Amino acid sequence: MSDRSHGVGRLITGLAWAVLLLGLWLWGRGITDLNLSSPTTGDAAAVGRPLGVELPAAHAPVKAAKPQRIDIPTLHIQAPVVARGLDGGGAIDPPPYDQTGVVGWYGGGARPGERGTALFVGHVDTESRPAVFFHLSRARTGDAVRVVRDDGSVAEFTVDDVQVFSRSSFDAQKAYGQHRTDRAELRLITCGGTFDKASRTYTANVVVSAYLTGVNESPNKAS
Template sequence: MSEARTPRSARLLTAAAWLLLLVALWLGARELGLPGLPGAGDVSAAGVQLPPAHDPLPAARPHRVDIPAIGVRAPVVRRGLDRDRAVAPPPYEQPGVVGWYAGGTQPGAEGTALFVGHVDTESDPAVFYDLSTLEEGQKVRVARVDGSLAEFTVEDVRVIQRDEFDAAEAYGERHEGRAELRLITCGGTFDAASGSYSSNVVVSAYLTGTGP
């Protein structure tokens, strides 16, 4: 990204505030229904034949996420809610770490698991810097503490403008009964004057395989 730079602490705090706002909205809209999107085995909007969904797995906490297409191999840390009832992001001093909302679904189990990560720092890319470049059909692999690997297939990548954001559509369950995953970071351009990003990147994936 070619964005104006502000001091690292202010930049990360502002980015995290926007991210937490969106996540808080999602938490309040989890029970809302959503319009249908391409289902397992359907041809996606990009013409990719998506694989069938795998049956949900028993619950197990994540400890690492690998996204081969963008070179991500990162530890996953548990995150809860802060005093404002928003999901706490990964620590600011650890931009290479992915946060998992531990109060929600465990990745691989039925429902929608939520991963959040920073996009960059004052001078360097962070863990989800290239998240918006993911394409439908690419894989996200989550290693879990029970020794299993949950493999998800990307079905949708959205860069959503702030004034067009719909929490239920972005974060809600796409298909009932599936194990789903959302990867979320800030996106678009960073406006130094307002101290905020113009949009949010939301990647939707669903469970298509497993292994040791």
């Protein structure tokens, strides 16, 4: 088997598990009807929620617009965004396996900036090279996530939670549900834990949560 084939196989078994759970969850309920009043705990291990970090106030949700690009300056992530839907099995269709530098956005859900949870997925690596979300697990509370939208505006989100969910006790509601139903939120999702060569799967998933804290309007938009 070629190196490319090995790499594709790793992508399939890595991110597919998370997007399958996410897709099945979306199939069964709306993504804006959850209210997690406190950060998720339990089996999920917090890696980016240090005590004493002051976070900015939430910005009111804004008019919907589609995402075009996502930038996370502290992680040196700059990537185009493509809309993805659900496949025949009810899973979110991830970005194509030959486009590991692209982030997928679930186009059937909330758009970043409007009330609800905008959902983004990206590959972590192949067997030969890092992919777009290779450094996502390094995100920390207070980091900025900027989403360039198709109306020319930039929605800025602030990370308020980073979790690693193991495969054995994964809770889709805790991973994907809103922390507060009155906010515009987003989730960034990729593989985590370790890669098990025997089963060709990752042992966990990284889920970064953030909420809207500012919007820079298009300079060409009338006031």
